[in-house]
Amino acid sequence: MTGLDSFTNPQEIGALYPFAGTEVVLAIAGILLWLAWHVHQMRTENRENEAAVELYRKVGTARALGKDGTEWLPDETALTREAGTGNGAVRGETADKVTGVTT
Numbered sequence: 001m002t003g004l005d006s007f008t009n010p011q012e013i014g015a016l017y018p019f020a021g022t023e024v025v026l027a028i029a030g031i032l033l034w035l036a037w038h039v040h041q042m043r044t045e046n047r048e049n050e051a052a053v054e055l056y057r058k059v060g061t062a063r064a065l066g067k068d069g070t071e072w073l074p075d076e077t078a079l080t081r082e083a084g085t086g087n088g089a090v091r092g093e094t095a096d097k098v099t100g101v102t103t
Helices: 023-059 076-085
Strands: none
Touching: none
16 A cells, blocks of 8 residues: 555655656666667668678679669678679679679
8 A cells, every 4th residue: 555545635745656856867867878879870880881882892883782772692702702803793693794784
């Protein structure tokens, strides 16, 4: 039981939830955690983007992306090796000499 009844003076009743009085501290902690998460997320995404850009420079965007525009990397080492030899085809694919499109 709470010790309250219908005759209790409402002005004498304090907060009925845990950690009363810590709202400001908890709000500041929540905002700081939220900002820290954003910083962490930006750093992680920047690292991933730099790795993707480096791969695209090595093998070319047309080789690293699938026909639907999503990333398609069957074997990154094979793509890098073939990019160095000038052959853009992977696993039996042929590259069109004029357009560079693989089939």
